[in-house]
Amino acid sequence: MAIERAAKAAPDGYTLVMASNAIVINPSLYEKLPYEMSELAPISLAVSMPCILVVNNNVPARSVQELVTLARSQPGKLTYGHAGVGTPAHLAGELFKMKASLDIQQVPYRGMPLAVPDLLAGHISMIFPNISVVLPLAREGTVRALAVTSLKRFGLLPDLPTMHESGFPGFEATAWFGLMVPAGTPPAIIDRLHREAARVLALGDVRAHLGELGMDVVANTPAEFAGVIRTETEQWANLIKDAGIKPAD
Secondary structure, three states: OHHHHHHHOOOOOOOOEEEEOHHHHHHHHOOOOOOOHHHEEEEEEEEEEEEEEEEOOOOOOOOHHHHHHHHHHOOOOOEEEEOOOOOHHHHHHHHHHHHHOOOOEEEEOOOHHHHHHHHHHOOOOEEOOEHHHHHHHHHHOOOEEEEEOOOOOOOOOOOOOEOOOOOOOOOOOEEEEEEEEEOOOOHHHHHHHHHHHHHHHOOHHHHHHHHHOOOEEOOOOHHHHHHHHHHHHHHHHHHHHHHOOOOOO
8 A cells, every 4th residue: 555655665755645534534443554654744735625415406405404404304214325434425424413413324335436326316315525526416406515514615616505604613524635755754855845745736727727626725834734634533533433433344
């Protein structure tokens, strides 16, 4: 696995890895990993992508609060699809269930592209995919978008509220990617890599292209990225424990 190879590589600045937020989820999901987080050093959280709560158009809810009311009136009847245990789409669904005290059944798929057709056909009620997966469908009204899971609204859907605005303060469940290097990489090299990454991510055409893909440029500092890692490691550890989430067989 790429993370393991990067963690074990020489700390000379020539080995970098673009890590996903699986690095803050997997330590609480699996008893043993082939690497330790202490073997990696952060450079910059490059981009983040909100998940988006979308429902089948036949679901009679036009807001998150209407969906909550509907789910509470029909315990165990509504379903949400996700792309596998521990994915952002799964954890967003479990966070929603926990914060709203809902009985909604999960339906795991081998990837979100397999869940979308079932949502369109009405076989499942809702999904929380990365926004890029259903952005065209949401714009066309083929599915009904209710909210995004970032703390701020998404630029390409500015009228769509956040879960935070929809009655769940602090609700955040995003996917992200960040640059990391082997621990022990000299600070001067880390600083240079951060400056170069931030420079590239600030280019207008880069930001525009990433935005079209549903990504928000972050480009934060190594210290800020380290803070995100600490905060989200604790956040997801608590949810995984409280929800009793176990790895898939």
